[in-house]
Amino acid sequence: MPKISLSIPHDVLQFIDSRGKNRSRAIVTILQEYKEKKQREELIKAYEEYENFCKEDDANWWSDWENSSIEDTGKDI
Numbered sequence: 001m002p003k004i005s006l007s008i009p010h011d012v013l014q015f016i017d018s019r020g021k022n023r024s025r026a027i028v029t030i031l032q033e034y035k036e037k038k039q040r041e042e043l044i045k046a047y048e049e050y051e052n053f054c055k056e057d058d059a060n061w062w063s064d065w066e067n068s069s070i071e072d073t074g075k076d077i
Helices: 010-018 023-057 061-073
Strands: none
Touching (some): 010 023
């Protein structure tokens, strides 16, 4: 795993130290949690956009289905 050097404000370092004895593990855990949170937010946003698309796309579905059904009942099978 690559290593990096960070300059961190004292209050943030205290927070990291409060998460356990291993600073590296604490920082990695915090970053992984942040990454997962952002990924969830992106998925939620994508789902909401898809949901809105479906609502718009399906807005006339019921009336289209009824009209099709009425037309189909008038046809010989």
